[in-house]
Amino acid sequence: GRKEQAMRQWMHHVEATQKVVLDSAQVRQAFQMAGREYEIAFFSTRDTSLVKKIGQPMVETPEIFDQVFQQISGDSAAPQRQVKWRDPENPQVHQALFSCTPRIGMVLPPIQIDEEDYLFVKILGWSDEMAMTERQKQERLTRVNEKLTQFNATTIWNQRVADIMRGKRMDFDAEVFQQLSELFFSVYFRTDEQRRQQLSAKVWDNEEPAFYQSLRNMPMAEFMEKPFFKVGDDVWTVDRFRKELISHPLVFRDRQMPSTEFAAQFRLAVADLVRDYYVSQEAYRNGYEEVNLVKRDEAMWKDAYLALYHRTQYLKSVGETRNFTQNYHDILQQDLNSYIRELQKKYYKKIEMDFDAFEAIALTSIDMLAKQPDQPFKYLVPNFPILTSEHLIDYIAKGK
Numbered sequence: 001g002r003k004e005q006a007m008r009q010w011m012h013h014v015e016a017t018q019k020v021v022l023d024s025a026q027v028r029q030a031f032q033m034a035g036r037e038y039e040i041a042f043f044s045t046r047d048t049s050l051v052k053k054i055g056q057p058m059v060e061t062p063e064i065f066d067q068v069f070q071q072i073s074g075d076s077a078a079p080q081r082q083v084k085w086r087d088p089e090n091p092q093v094h095q096a097l098f099s100c101t102p103r104i105g106m107v108l109p110p111i112q113i114d115e116e117d118y119l120f121v122k123i124l125g126w127s128d129e130m131a132m133t134e135r136q137k138q139e140r141l142t143r144v145n146e147k148l149t150q151f152n153a154t155t156i157w158n159q160r161v162a163d164i165m166r167g168k169r170m171d172f173d174a175e176v177f178q179q180l181s182e183l184f185f186s187v188y189f190r191t192d193e194q195r196r197q198q199l200s201a202k203v204w205d206n207e208e209p210a211f212y213q214s215l216r217n218m219p220m221a222e223f224m225e226k227p228f229f230k231v232g233d234d235v236w237t238v239d240r241f242r243k244e245l246i247s248h249p250l251v252f253r254d255r256q257m258p259s260t261e262f263a264a265q266f267r268l269a270v271a272d273l274v275r276d277y278y279v280s281q282e283a284y285r286n287g288y289e290e291v292n293l294v295k296r297d298e299a300m301w302k303d304a305y306l307a308l309y310h311r312t313q314y315l316k317s318v319g320e321t322r323n324f325t326q327n328y329h330d331i332l333q334q335d336l337n338s339y340i341r342e343l344q345k346k347y348y349k350k351i352e353m354d355f356d357a358f359e360a361i362a363l364t365s366i367d368m369l370a371k372q373p374d375q376p377f378k379y380l381v382p383n384f385p386i387l388t389s390e391h392l393i394d395y396i397a398k399g400k
Helices: 004-015 023-031 048-058 062-073 089-099 135-167 176-190 195-205 208-215 236-245 259-285 294-315 324-350 355-359
Strands: 036-045 080-084 119-127 170-172 228-231 234-237
Touching: 004 135, 004 259, 004 294, 023 135, 036 062, 036 089, 036 208, 048 062, 048 119, 062 119, 089 119, 135 259, 170 176, 170 195, 170 259, 176 228, 176 234, 176 236, 176 259, 228 259, 234 236, 236 259
Parallel strands: none
Antiparallel strands: 036 080, 036 119, 170 228, 228 234
16 A cells, blocks of 8 residues: 555656646746735635625625625634745645735635635735845745646646546445445544544544454445445445555545535545556556665565564563553563664674764754655654664674
């Protein structure tokens, strides 16, 4: 699963990012806007008939913005927020805001932010931060180039994926869809709202025991053979979906969804899994599994999992049954430090390190763990298992 994700990301880099050629006029325009910060009021709806009915009238008569919001939500005033040019905003929202000639109080035309959601935005005000010094100008230009490259790469990539998926229509079995939707609903909404907020990341990172338990508890063998959906003539049984799910955890586009929208979001998450499956097949056809970056990423995660597995097996072999996270200091002192020293003595002749390169590494004191929230596997690097509390490296020979 992680290998395929790395392949898709490399494919995006080669077939989208590297193909971007920025237009100088676009760069100049973006540079002028890159210090802008809007104050906006906003609300969204999935009612397409409402969008068609009141979209243009609100643009022409901005005063009815609050009235429409009150009719939809029952609240007195729409939520407000600040939006900066450099924020990681939805591309459609960014384009609508930062390509317009703003007026205080104006309402933008409805912005379609995905297949079913439309956003209404009212501009309350804005400010512009100027880049004065040469350093500020250079930093801003770098940010502009990076963001425009990202946006243009996304457009190229979306077209590439559309080409791969052209002619592939998904047809769900209604009864099986309902059964699986109810099963996953019970996992996602198994707690009250506050606990769900704390646990949801673990559930969908495929790290929560309840997630695995739900897969194991899928009812009876005959159900596993039922068709869940078809993509053309390609039939996906429940069992095939289950196996694919283990290597590609579901990614929900709206992680704060109300319970009434779960079935729709579940359908979209399954569709995204299928999309990634076919993109991965294209990546294999292009030989991206042989790319060094992909191989290194795969090896890194494999090393981390093997280390964790071996640590667990060793502690079991010496009768250590305490929870490692809660008792790691005592377990290191009593069980692991001596074991690691024995391994160091056994293998020190085979271990070399480039000490010059090691000393050149600049470390920060800030704890940081990079995540990709829109990916099936969210962490860029593994949290390698703690194996020892000792820091001497005299078991390593100097090498290049």
